[in-house]
Amino acid sequence: MLTLTSEAMYGTNRSVVSEFVFLGMTNTWEIQLLLFVFTFLFYFASMIGNLVIVLTVTLDVHLKSPLYFLLANLSVLDMIFCSITAPKMICDIFKEHKTISFWGCITQIFFSHAVGGTEMVLLIAMTFDRYVAICKPLHYLSVMSPRVCLFFLVTSWVIGLTHSVVQLVFVVGLPFCGPHTLDSFYCDLPRLLRLACTNTQALELMVTVNSGLISVGSFLLLVISYIFILFIVWKHSTGGLSKALSTLSAHVTVVVLFFGPLMFFYTWPSPTSHLDKYLAIFDAFITPFLNPVIYTFRNKDMKVAMGRVWGYLRPYREMS
Numbered sequence: 570m571l572t573l574t575s576e577a578m579y580g581t582n583r584s585v586v587s588e589f590v591f592l593g594m595t596n597t598w599e600i601q602l603l604l605f606v607f608t609f610l611f612y613f614a615s616m617i618g619n620l621v622i623v624l625t626v627t628l629d630v631h632l633k634s635p636l637y638f639l640l641a642n643l644s645v646l647d648m649i650f651c652s653i654t655a656p657k658m659i660c661d662i663f664k665e666h667k668t669i670s671f672w673g674c675i676t677q678i679f680f681s682h683a684v685g686g687t688e689m690v691l692l693i694a695m696t697f698d699r700y701v702a703i704c705k706p707l708h709y710l711s712v713m714s715p716r717v718c719l720f721f722l723v724t725s726w727v728i729g730l731t732h733s734v735v736q737l738v739f740v741v742g743l744p745f746c747g748p749h750t751l752d753s754f755y756c757d758l759p760r761l762l763r764l765a766c767t768n769t770q771a772l773e774l775m776v777t778v779n780s781g782l783i784s785v786g787s788f789l790l791l792v793i794s795y796i797f798i799l800f801i802v803w804k805h806s807t808g809g810l811s812k813a814l815s816t817l818s819a820h821v822t823v824v825v826l827f828f829g830p831l832m833f834f835y836t837w838p839s840p841t842s843h844l845d846k847y848l849a850i851f852d853a854f855i856t857p858f859l860n861p862v863i864y865t866f867r868n869k870d871m872k873v874a875m876g877r878v879w880g881y882l883r884p885y886r887e888m889s
């Protein structure tokens with residue numbers, strides 16, 4: 570489990586730990602079974618729900634509007650996001666030794682931060698899209714032109730990737746020489762940094778600032794935008810407020826569920842409690858599942874389009 574290589578043999582003083590061991594969530598068989606059923610169902614439902622959205626937006630000729638392009642992109646991100654840690658966790662639940670290689674661990678961290686960061690920026694772009702649609706309906710198509718949509722998309726990825734690379738550049742060179750158990754079911758920075766056999770205080774601060782800033786910053790920006798949109802709707806219409814309230818309250822729920830745990834991980838001074846492990850379940854399983862439910866299945870046009878796409882596909886299904 571612990572591969573010790575001598576410095577002289579390999580001429581390197583970097584990692585001597587080649588893999589890490591997850592402690593997982595629990596050792597009780599009944600709870601493991603419950604966790605397995607729960608995570609498997611949520612993972613499966615998230616993948617199917619988001620795939621249906623991507624297929625519907627891609628195949629339906631009537632859904633060619635910026636909102637749906639952004640939604641389909643969000644679904645793609647959700648599918649990647651929940652595939653980073655969930656399948657390994659599900660396969661590991663009943664295993665005695667849950668191990669992950671050093672580079673496996675780095676890969677998990679890289680993708681979860683890159684995709685998570687991208688998703689946060691995309692959520693902001695979607696709120697801007699809603700702002701334009703609700704407050705400047707006559708200019709909607711000219712403001713949210715295909716070029717602007719593409720710009721939002723590229724910006725999201727650039728910010729997400731930069732955020733992730735900047736943190737990891739410092740982590741891959743750290744020496745890991747002794748303890749190698751992670752009290753978790755996936756790799757993430759705060760726990761990994763505590764295993765390094767060097768002083769990582771400065772790095773921990775950098776991670777807190779970097780991840781904390783992007784999550785708290787996006788969260789505040791989103792909440793302020795929602796309040797702003799509601800305020801404008803409230804001032805300009807009489808009947809629209811309750812409808813806007815119901816749509817936006819659903820969005821706020823997703824945002825709180827997604828950002829709440831993240832802000833807790835990265836800004837809490839000493840994340841030694843077990844609480845963060847359970848909160849992580851929310852981000853890994855519940856949010857990717859809720860996004861399609863809230864953004865899409867409550868949307869009338871989307872439901873009609875799904876029916877149409879199902880109709881196109883029928884002849885092909887019957888032929889095969």
Ligand SMILES: *[C@@H]1O[C@H](CO)[C@@H](O)[C@H](O)[C@H]1NC(C)=O
Binds near residue numbers: 626637638715718722
């Ligand atoms: C993502 O957004 C871009 C830009 O609007 C769009 O061209 C692309 O089709 C979207 N992706 C999906 C899967 O719909």
